[in-house]
Amino acid sequence: MLIALALLIAGLALLTVGADRLVLSAARVSTRLGLSPILIGALVIGVGTSAPELLVSVVAALRGTLDLAVGNIVGSNVANLSLVVGSAAIISPVASRVETLRREGGLMMVGTLVFAFFAWNHLLSRPEGAILLAAMGVGVWLVIRWARADRRGAAEIEAEVAEMEGPIRSIPFEVTIGVVSIAATLAGAEMLVRGAKALADLLSLSDGFVGLTIVAVGTSLPELATALAAARRREGDLVVGNVLGSNMFNSLLVAGSAALAGPGALVGDFRFPLVAMVVVSVLAGVFARSGQRVVRLEGVALLAAFAILVVGLL
Numbered sequence: 001m002l003i004a005l006a007l008l009i010a011g012l013a014l015l016t017v018g019a020d021r022l023v024l025s026a027a028r029v030s031t032r033l034g035l036s037p038i039l040i041g042a043l044v045i046g047v048g049t050s051a052p053e054l055l056v057s058v059v060a061a062l063r064g065t066l067d068l069a070v071g072n073i074v075g076s077n078v079a080n081l082s083l084v085v086g087s088a089a090i091i092s093p094v095a096s097r098v099e100t101l102r103r104e105g106g107l108m109m110v111g112t113l114v115f116a117f118f119a120w121n122h123l124l125s126r127p128e129g130a131i132l133l134a135a136m137g138v139g140v141w142l143v144i145r146w147a148r149a150d151r152r153g154a155a156e157i158e159a160e161v162a163e164m165e166g167p168i169r170s171i172p173f174e175v176t177i178g179v180v181s182i183a184a185t186l187a188g189a190e191m192l193v194r195g196a197k198a199l200a201d202l203l204s205l206s207d208g209f210v211g212l213t214i215v216a217v218g219t220s221l222p223e224l225a226t227a228l229a230a231a232r233r234r235e236g237d238l239v240v241g242n243v244l245g246s247n248m249f250n251s252l253l254v255a256g257s258a259a260l261a262g263p264g265a266l267v268g269d270f271r272f273p274l275v276a277m278v279v280v281s282v283l284a285g286v287f288a289r290s291g292q293r294v295v296r297l298e299g300v301a302l303l304a305a306f307a308i309l310v311v312g313l314l
Contacts (some may be wrong), residue, residue: 004198011191012218018184019051022238025178041174049242052219052247055189057254060211065197067236070119070266071211072219073250074273076232078212079220080243080250081284082306087224088239089299094288096240102145105245107139111251114283116274118255122266129259136252144244156203192218208268227301234313247281274311275288 047054052075057069088094093311114135118128200210223246227239283305287298296301 001199004195005200006200007191007195008214008218009195011188011193011195012221013188014184015052015188015192015219016222017056018083018131018181018188019055022051022185023047023172024179024183025181028174047249047253049223049246050254051185052189052222053250054254054257055185056192056215057258058261059186059189059193060207061258063193063197064262064264065193065207066124066258066262066264067207067266067268067270068193068196068211068215069199069262070124070255070270071208071268071273072215073115073215073255073258074270074277075212076220077250077277078249078280078306079216079245080223081280082302082309084220084224084227085239085243085294086302086306088227089294089302090108090296091231092234093293093295094231094239094290094299095293096135097292099146099287100241100244101292104143104241104248105285105288107142108244108248108251109281109285111135111139111248112278115251115255116278118259119266119270119274121131122264122270123167124259124266126254126260126263126294129263131255132252132259133257136249136256139248139252168262184296206268208270208273210267212273212313213310272312273309274302276305280305280309 053072060066060069061071085094115132118124118132145197181278196210196215197207199205199214200207223242226242230242272285284294284302287294287302
């Protein structure tokens, strides 16, 4: 038990730190190479928000535990919209622009529904994975196009990228750090999956349950930390934008990659979690559209929804 917990905690820490440093190096190198800040924001930072989920799910799928991978995706999506947004709203009402909710929110909802449709029959195949990745490409193209046409949105992305740049010694140095970070994140993902699998076996829990709860919450901690910090600064649009982007990447990029890496049948019954994921997505959208902000009482309701999911899985 202690070894399983140690693997899980150490893997999560290594995964989080490594993924964060990988995104930083990638953003700095991309800036030095003259890439557009909008492109960096949409691709580098966007993928970075889902890097922990991506690596954990792909490693799990390669190890033949697709249930853990799907559980991680579904649980992370639910945690982002309930635990993350709910906690941020309790600190300060989370406001967002109508454009963000309509465009990025619409993409997130489409991605969530497509992923839920594919996973509904307890199977993820390689063709379905390819469709999800193709949809991801369309989604990124739309985000970049919208950002370039929206001066305010472009300015926000450029500011976010500028904050990440900082001092850069040289491209070779940042590339080296990036390679080391990739190795660290892969090692962290492997340790996390091994620890989660061992914990599931010891406690007679399903891989899906562990993925939906422990692993999902763990991989969502970076989003939670970012959201709480943004809420304290009253930057509600940053909270909403990061969550919507993360869920879109989880449903399309992460699920598609896992399906290509290790397609197969799901052992557990994911229908209740999939329904919960869609319901929470709709609920969070309704709260955000009403008055263009999520207030404290609605934040409490979202946290309650997360608790209901966990209890319903027991």
